[in-house]
Amino acid sequence: MSSKLTIGTIYVKNVEWGEVSRLENGNLTLNKNELLDAIAADCEFFGTVKLHIVRPGDSTRLLAIEDVMQPRCKADAPENSYPGLWGRLAPAGEGTTLALKGVVVSDIYYEKLNIKWYLDMKGECAKYSQFSKQFHVVLDAKPKEGVEPLSYARALKHASLTINVTIAKLGLGQPFDTEETFSLGPVGPGPDGKPLPRVAYAVVHAAQNDTWNFLVYGQSALGFLPTILQPAEVLDGAMIWRYWEPNYYLQNENFIMELMRRHGKDLEFVGCVISNNVMRIDDKETMAMMSARLCRDTLKADCVLVNKSGMGHAQLDASLNFIWMEKMGMPAVVNLAAVSNDKPCDNLVVFNPKVDAVINSSRNYILHHDRVETLIGADADVPSLRGIDPWGPFEHTTAAAYQGHMNQLGDFFMTADSDLAWNE
Amino acid sequence: MSEKLRVVHYLNQFYGGFGGEDTAGMGVTVKEGAVGPGMVLQAGLKGQGQIVATVICGDNYVTENIETAVPEIVKLVESFHPDLFVAGPGFNAGRYGLACGAITAAVTEKLHIPAVTGLYGENPGAELYKDRCWIVESGDHGKYLRASMQKMTDLALLLAKGEKPDASALGVVGSGPAPVIDYATPAAARAVNMLLAKFRGLPFETEVRMPQVEQIPLPVLNKPLSETKIALVTDGGLVPAGNPDHLPTVNSKIWLEYGLNGKDRLDAADYEVSHQGYDNTFVNADPNRLVPVDALRALTAEGKIASMYDGYFVTTGVRTTLENAKKFGRAIAEKLKDEGVDAVLLTST
Amino acid sequence: MTREFERAGLPIVHITNLIKISEGIGPRRIMKGNSVVHVLGDPAVPCESELKYRKRLVAQALDMLTVDPEEGTQYIVDNA
Numbered sequence: 001m002s003s004k005l006t007i008g009t010i011y012v013k014n015v016e017w018g019e020v021s022r023l024e025n026g027n028l029t030l031n032k033n034e035l036l037d038a039i040a041a042d043c044e045f046f047g048t049v050k051l052h053i054v055r056p057g058d059s060t061r062l063l064a065i066e067d068v069m070q071p072r073c074k075a076d077a078p079e080n081s082y083p084g085l086w087g088r089l090a091p092a093g094e095g096t097t098l099a100l101k102g103v104v105v106s107d108i109y110y111e112k113l114n115i116k117w118y119l120d121m122k123g124e125c126a127k128y129s130q131f132s133k134q135f136h137v138v139l140d141a142k143p144k145e146g147v148e149p150l151s152y153a154r155a156l157k158h159a160s161l162t163i164n165v166t167i168a169k170l171g172l173g174q175p176f177d178t179e180e181t182f183s184l185g186p187v188g189p190g191p192d193g194k195p196l197p198r199v200a201y202a203v204v205h206a207a208q209n210d211t212w213n214f215l216v217y218g219q220s221a222l223g224f225l226p227t228i229l230q231p232a233e234v235l236d237g238a239m240i241w242r243y244w245e246p247n248y249y250l251q252n253e254n255f256i257m258e259l260m261r262r263h264g265k266d267l268e269f270v271g272c273v274i275s276n277n278v279m280r281i282d283d284k285e286t287m288a289m290m291s292a293r294l295c296r297d298t299l300k301a302d303c304v305l306v307n308k309s310g311m312g313h314a315q316l317d318a319s320l321n322f323i324w325m326e327k328m329g330m331p332a333v334v335n336l337a338a339v340s341n342d343k344p345c346d347n348l349v350v351f352n353p354k355v356d357a358v359i360n361s362s363r364n365y366i367l368h369h370d371r372v373e374t375l376i377g378a379d380a381d382v383p384s385l386r387g388i389d390p391w392g393p394f395e396h397t398t399a400a401a402y403q404g405h406m407n408q409l410g411d412f413f414m415t416a417d418s419d420l421a422w423n424e
Numbered sequence: 425m426s427e428k429l430r431v432v433h434y435l436n437q438f439y440g441g442f443g444g445e446d447t448a449g450m451g452v453t454v455k456e457g458a459v460g461p462g463m464v465l466q467a468g469l470k471g472q473g474q475i476v477a478t479v480i481c482g483d484n485y486v487t488e489n490i491e492t493a494v495p496e497i498v499k500l501v502e503s504f505h506p507d508l509f510v511a512g513p514g515f516n517a518g519r520y521g522l523a524c525g526a527i528t529a530a531v532t533e534k535l536h537i538p539a540v541t542g543l544y545g546e547n548p549g550a551e552l553y554k555d556r557c558w559i560v561e562s563g564d565h566g567k568y569l570r571a572s573m574q575k576m577t578d579l580a581l582l583l584a585k586g587e588k589p590d591a592s593a594l595g596v597v598g599s600g601p602a603p604v605i606d607y608a609t610p611a612a613a614r615a616v617n618m619l620l621a622k623f624r625g626l627p628f629e630t631e632v633r634m635p636q637v638e639q640i641p642l643p644v645l646n647k648p649l650s651e652t653k654i655a656l657v658t659d660g661g662l663v664p665a666g667n668p669d670h671l672p673t674v675n676s677k678i679w680l681e682y683g684l685n686g687k688d689r690l691d692a693a694d695y696e697v698s699h700q701g702y703d704n705t706f707v708n709a710d711p712n713r714l715v716p717v718d719a720l721r722a723l724t725a726e727g728k729i730a731s732m733y734d735g736y737f738v739t740t741g742v743r744t745t746l747e748n749a750k751k752f753g754r755a756i757a758e759k760l761k762d763e764g765v766d767a768v769l770l771t772s773t
Numbered sequence: 774m775t776r777e778f779e780r781a782g783l784p785i786v787h788i789t790n791l792i793k794i795s796e797g798i799g800p801r802r803i804m805k806g807n808s809v810v811h812v813l814g815d816p817a818v819p820c821e822s823e824l825k826y827r828k829r830l831v832a833q834a835l836d837m838l839t840v841d842p843e844e845g846t847q848y849i850v851d852n853a
Contacts, residue, residue: 199616199619254610254611258615258616267620303620307615336632352846357619358632359615359618359632360605360631360632362611363605410612412611414607414608640776642842642844643779643783643784644784644841645784645839649836649839657774707811709816713813714813716827719830723828728835729835749777750777752777753776754777756777757778757781760778766783767784767786767838768783768784769786769834770774770778771788771806771812772787772806
């Protein structure tokens with residue numbers, strides 16, 4: 001018996017403020033006051049609160065844009081969306097989930113975070129981000145004086161998810177434009193008559209502190225040991241970063257989706273081990289060994305894809321995972337985002353010759369950013385832009401700065417969201 | 425193909441026949457056909473290739489304006505529609521080596537044609553570019569011209585045929601050009617494809633090669649910790665008050681040793697910091713925060729180690745050249761071994 | 774310098790706050806110190822406590838000398 005998750009997508013091609021909130025033929029109208037009322041409880045933690053609609057092609061730059069999410073809700077029980085964190089507790093990764101595509105909900109974050117990002121909706125550099133292809137409903141809320149960073153982070157994410165589900169619900173009852181079903185049922189032999197290779201996915205995720213963390217059904221991952229999650233749970237809102245990279249990338253986890261799509265075709269996807277990017281070398285070894293054990297003895301994998309969502313330190317965790325997988329008899333391949341032998345701004349910090357099969361999922365560029373007419377998040381501190389006029393023009397590397405260009409898990413603007421086009 | 429390969433050759437001002445240091449600032453120029461060592465290259469191609477142009481440039485012009493000079497030269501090379509590019513060999517010449525490495529790497533990465541140069545393995549240009557293009561080990565002297573050019577042309581002809589030679593088998597410096605990555609295929613697909621190939625024992629090419637960090641055998645203690653003699657070394661610039669030996673605050677070309685005379689701790693009044701790279705306040709207030717004499721003495725008295733070397737070694741680790749750092753390390757290590765020291769704690773800022 | 778000590782056969786622990794840099798250079802044993810400006814100090818605490826703290830760090834560094842990291846890896850201890 002295996003669970004089945006169906007994601008039904010409705011494409012949105014325009015977003016506007018209006019009197020009546022509705023979604024009709026791809027046109028999304030939102031009543032701003034209704035949205036503000038819906039997040040009133042969280043607004044207790046905020047000072048000024050603004051909501052913006054930002055369009056592809058707007059001369060707008062968003063500073064400190066720290067989360068971007070696809071509006072989604074559980075079609076049969078929207079109150080169970082993002083269970084344990086926002087919605088009522090229920091297993092994620094089964095049933096039907098409605099997703100809107102073409103519009104995203106984005107969070108501007110006014111406290112300190114590990115990386116602060118920015119995004120341009122227009123200009124040459126807009127073509128280097130997958131997020132400038134979509135309309136953004138932007139939650140722009142500053143912390144109230146005296147509010148602790150963690151309280152602000154909790155309230156902001158909660159409010160953002162409220163907006164997220166409220167918008168998604170506007171599509172309920174309407175036909176999907178496309179749908180896809182994810183399920184990991186039993187498989188037969190391959191075309192050559194031999195059993196398909198059993199592939200596990202081992203991914204190291206950064207959980208460093210209260211506001212650089214991932215949550216599983218709302219449970220903080222700080223102190224987590226390696227754990228097995230159903231791949232569809234990751235796609236369906238069981239796991240949320242607060243705050244790290246846009247959760248859009250978990251909703252559309254690229255390695256999980258690739259493995260699920262090829263399940264039964266040229267491989268058998270046996271499951272997913274999630275571990276925590278810890279800070280001391282001996283602990284990293286321990287986590288890697290435990291992950292390898294789960295892959296070999298619980299998932300019974302023949303080979304493993306290793307990935308990471310973290311930065312330099314996490315390269316070490318990922319390579320230790322790789323080495324332990326191979327020590328336990330499972331050939332491995334590891335993805336290290338944007339490291340390379342030959343491009344500037346990219347840093348490989350691992351030097352072990354045993355790591356002999358590496359994917360380098362993306363690379364960085366130095367981009368020119370025009371002067372913009374609108375700057376959202378102008379009061380937010382973006383350390384990489386200190387000393388630079390954020391209105392532009394300026395030149396800057398995309399590395400750890402430009403939102404939607406790439407992410408640690410393997411997405412790259414060049415091939416992401418290929419069903420959407422940039423505004424010309 | 426029976427057609428001859430079109431070859432472009434790069435030389436510096438000296439090998440190009442313009443002069444020595446006096447012309448090192450000259451800009452880019454072109455001569456038709458082979459020039460100077462190009463004759464040897466032409467012969468080595470054994471009729472399979474023709475040098476259509478020689479690009480010549482001053483070493484200073486390239487290395488002092490590397491961001492603009494290299495693209496300028498690559499554009500010029502491209503205008504000849506070459507099938508093959510060769511630079512140098514540059515032997516052990518520093519600036520020429522940098523130019524050969526940078527230009528050959530740029531031609532490899534931008535023009536995607538076979539490109540080869542020849543450099544002495546320890547030439548800084550080889551160090552920097554050995555994982556970005558083909559660098560044949562040329563030896564460190566012009567007398568090796570014929571031999572190195574032969575190796576270069578042999579490799580070049582192999583590459584021109586479309587072969588993918590194994591760097592380790594060939595006597596090249598480093599591992600050759602970085603793998604070309606197909607970003608148009610999503611990473612997840614590439615990853616699964618690579619894994620399935622690896623699992624089946626089919627050939628695959630990693631997208632990232634681990635850089636060759638020098639493999640030095642791991643030093644291990646040959647006695648229990650409680651029997652060891654430990655020395656303290658720092659690159660935090662701590663010196664006696666008044667800096668009597670004038671340790672510089674940056675780019676130190678010297679290292680120094682100061683005796684401790686059995687002292688239990690370092691007194692703030694006796695020491696100061698000569699190091700521009702960090703705020704010295706805290707260490708000036710208590711030098712033990714950098715050179716932990718008090719802690720190590722206490723631990724010695726407790727028997728954690730047998731004894732402490734009765735002095736410490738210091739240099740300033742700001743913009744110290746790699747060469748000097750290596751020199752200091754070697755000299756201090758030798759002294760320590762003579763003094764029967766078993767292990768070292770090195771404190772840095 | 775650390776690599777030259779290792780080349781001469783002397784076990785060495787590099788104590789630095791900037792462990793990333795040390796990792797790149799390659800010494801096999803690295804310990805993270807308190808801060809760039811006081812790598813083995815903690816001015817926030819009273820003197821006596823600071824000496825205890827420093828002894829603890831130095832003792833840890835000495836213990837690291839007895840650990841032999843696996844080929845191709847560095848033994849890094851992070852006190853943060």
